[in-house]
Amino acid sequence: MPISIIFPPIISLLILILGFFVFFSNPKIIVNRLFLFLSLCGFLWHLTNFLVDLFGNNLKLALLFSRLTVLGPILLAPTMFLFSLNFPLKETISFSKKFLMLFFSLVFFFFSFTKWNVEKVWVEEGKVYFRPGIFYYFLFFYLGIYFSLAFYNFLKSWRKLTGNEKLQVEYLLFGFLFATISGLTTNLILPLFGYNQLLNIGPSVSLIIFLGFTAFAIVKKQLFGIRIVLTSLLVVLISIFLLVYSLMALPNWKEFARQFTFFLIFVYLGYLLIKSVVMEIKRREELERIDRVKSEFISIVSHQLRTPLTAIKGYISMILEGTYGNIPEKMEKPLVHVYKSNERLIKLVNDILNLSKLETGKIEFEPKPTSLKELITEVVEELRINAEKKGLFLKFEQSEEQLPELIVDREKLRQVILNVVDNAIKYTQRGGVTIKLKRINDRAKIEISDTGEGMTKEEIDNLFQMFSRGSIGTQLHTEGAGLGLYIAKRFVEMHQGKIWAESPGKGKGTTFVIHLPIKS
Amino acid sequence: MPKKILLIEDEGLLSEMYEEKLKEEGFEVISVTEARDGLRLAKKEKPDLILLDILLPRENGIEFLMWLKEDPELSFIPVLVFSNFDDPETKKKAFHFGAKEYLIKTNYTPKEVVEKIKNYLK
Numbered sequence: 001m002p003i004s005i006i007f008p009p010i011i012s013l014l015i016l017i018l019g020f021f022v023f024f025s026n027p028k029i030i031v032n033r034l035f036l037f038l039s040l041c042g043f044l045w046h047l048t049n050f051l052v053d054l055f056g057n058n059l060k061l062a063l064l065f066s067r068l069t070v071l072g073p074i075l076l077a078p079t080m081f082l083f084s085l086n087f088p089l090k091e092t093i094s095f096s097k098k099f100l101m102l103f104f105s106l107v108f109f110f111f112s113f114t115k116w117n118v119e120k121v122w123v124e125e126g127k128v129y130f131r132p133g134i135f136y137y138f139l140f141f142y143l144g145i146y147f148s149l150a151f152y153n154f155l156k157s158w159r160k161l162t163g164n165e166k167l168q169v170e171y172l173l174f175g176f177l178f179a180t181i182s183g184l185t186t187n188l189i190l191p192l193f194g195y196n197q198l199l200n201i202g203p204s205v206s207l208i209i210f211l212g213f214t215a216f217a218i219v220k221k222q223l224f225g226i227r228i229v230l231t232s233l234l235v236v237l238i239s240i241f242l243l244v245y246s247l248m249a250l251p252n253w254k255e256f257a258r259q260f261t262f263f264l265i266f267v268y269l270g271y272l273l274i275k276s277v278v279m280e281i282k283r284r285e286e287l288e289r290i291d292r293v294k295s296e297f298i299s300i301v302s303h304q305l306r307t308p309l310t311a312i313k314g315y316i317s318m319i320l321e322g323t324y325g326n327i328p329e330k331m332e333k334p335l336v337h338v339y340k341s342n343e344r345l346i347k348l349v350n351d352i353l354n355l356s357k358l359e360t361g362k363i364e365f366e367p368k369p370t371s372l373k374e375l376i377t378e379v380v381e382e383l384r385i386n387a388e389k390k391g392l393f394l395k396f397e398q399s400e401e402q403l404p405e406l407i408v409d410r411e412k413l414r415q416v417i418l419n420v421v422d423n424a425i426k427y428t429q430r431g432g433v434t435i436k437l438k439r440i441n442d443r444a445k446i447e448i449s450d451t452g453e454g455m456t457k458e459e460i461d462n463l464f465q466m467f468s469r470g471s472i473g474t475q476l477h478t479e480g481a482g483l484g485l486y487i488a489k490r491f492v493e494m495h496q497g498k499i500w501a502e503s504p505g506k507g508k509g510t511t512f513v514i515h516l517p518i519k520s
Numbered sequence: 521m522p523k524k525i526l527l528i529e530d531e532g533l534l535s536e537m538y539e540e541k542l543k544e545e546g547f548e549v550i551s552v553t554e555a556r557d558g559l560r561l562a563k564k565e566k567p568d569l570i571l572l573d574i575l576l577p578r579e580n581g582i583e584f585l586m587w588l589k590e591d592p593e594l595s596f597i598p599v600l601v602f603s604n605f606d607d608p609e610t611k612k613k614a615f616h617f618g619a620k621e622y623l624i625k626t627n628y629t630p631k632e633v634v635e636k637i638k639n640y641l642k
Contacts (some may be wrong), residue, residue, distance in 0.1 A: 299607060303575070306604035306626040308533055315539045316627035323544055346626050353606055364608035 045072025175213025
């Protein structure tokens with residue numbers, strides 16, 4: 001059976017199914033009603049084209065149906081424009097504009113029956129050909145104006161919208177684009193290279209693609225993403241191809257049965273494929289939702305935890321500063337302990353919040369020119385008192401070569417250096433901590449060496465992992481959650497830098513090295 | 521003549537604490553708990569600096585910054601945002617609408633906040 005007989009009814013049927021499917025999903029919605037009307041216009045166009053070919057042996061009927069082929073597009077174009085005014089944003093147009101639209105539609109409607117539309121038809125080698133009248137060229141303008149206006153409205157909505165509604169318009173525009181490209185390929189580009197076999201199929205495929213994408217955009221409240229649509233589209237197109245192929249085998253019933261079985265198997269496998277893609281995307285969306293909720297939860301909890309911590313920090317600091325008068329000597333030590341414990345809690349909350357931001361990719365990065373020398377001096381001044389209390393030295397040695405200012409996120413880098421130096425002081429019982437800053441080619445090198453307990457290779461390997469502390473860390477101090485160095489590493493990596501630790505062994509101290517690229 | 525600070529903070533405990541410290545340091549403090557009241561008093565009192573919390577009842581601190589930026593008589597007043605709400609987007613917005621700093625309250629003692637204020641009033 002020839003493809004020109006098999007293909008149109010299948011497409012027509014698909015167009016009707018789509019139209020009624022959308023309409024019955026909620027008949028009260030104007031967009032759904034307009035979509036049904038669009039589909040009916042498409043169906044009418046398709047049907048009349050089919051009838052022209054079918055009645056090739058009766059030129060009178062062929063001429064009549066040939067003239068009627070324009071009815072579908074004449075009605076489709078203003079409907080498309082109205083659709084663009086209602087989906088997804090609702091816009092109204094004045095009565096005078098509606099009247100103008102109706103007037104032009106009626107003019108074109110009446111002209112469609114005349115010789116100014118189609119002058120004559122004739123048959124050559126079994127195919128029906130026609131000679132267009134002057135009206136036929138005006139029709140191109142008519143269609144062009146309506147489609148351009150509709151496209152403009154969709155683009156306008158796309159710019160205004162966000163989230164799911166924006167995605168709906170994207171689907172629509174994607175369908176529009178896809179349909180245009182496939183239409184141009186089958187009816188312009190391929191014929192230019194002498195290939196005319198797809199001339200009749202091209203517009204049908206374009207129409208079904210556009211209606212398919214639009215239907216999907218309307219019906220789906222939560223769009224799954226373009227992957228599912230493309231998978232479905234591929235499965236549907238291959239299915240249509242296989243069905244047409246099997247029907248072409250007729251009247252050879254044996255061959256038809258073989259091809260049709262193959263078609264059925266493919267449809268089933270295609271269904272399984274689409275189902276698996278849907279499941280996978282649903283799972284991913286669920287994970288993303290959980291991630292988002294977790295991140296919001298951490299953000300709010302951190303805020304709520306920080307408020308009382310701020311009050312404790314503020315009042316204790318003011319008591320220690322003497323705002324409320326001199327404090328008895330005996331009270332000073334417990335107050336300092338309360339203050340330090342509070343600082344630990346603040347650091348924990350900050351670390352958890354940083355971790356959450358890092359994991360969800362929401363961490364901010366604010367690079368600006370920074371002097372590393374000043375930054376390290378600041379950290380040293382801040383921690384000097386801690387070192388002195390333990391009887392340790394804390395030295396900063398800078399090489400004679402001047403380093404230029406580096407473009408870094410000052411606060412994050414300060415946290416990294418503070419964290420490493422603070423750890424070095426914490427885990428050193430005798431001697432002290434030395435910080436060195438020098439330039440090595442196109443990198444700045446910060447070295448933080450202590451005379452502490454040192455580490456084994458295994459401890460070093462695990463040092464920058466989340467919730468990890470060296471064994472000496474668990475023996476001497478139990479206050480850290482093991483997040484500090486993990487966050488430090490991530491912060492350094494944000495600067496395209498490197499951080500690592502070296503230790504000659506137990507009892508021989510540790511050196512932390514930070515490399516940062518120097519960018520001019 | 522003491523410098524005038526407008527403190528917009530809805531948490532009573534913290535508001536009292538900062539007010540106490542600021543007064544101790546010789547500032548005159550006007551304290552409110554809502555953004556709308558803050559704007560009204562900013563117009564009336566013309567403070568030298570505004571210390572602004574972000575999460576406030578009804579309109580938030582970002583809206584306050586937007587109002588302030590639109591008012592040519594007030595837009596020159598330096599605003600230090602101080603909040604425990606550590607959200608990158610909010611931070612970005614605050615700077616966009618003219619905040620000089622976005623301090624995370626819990627990371628600063630009242631004395632350190634006062635130091636920051638003094639820097640801007642030099």
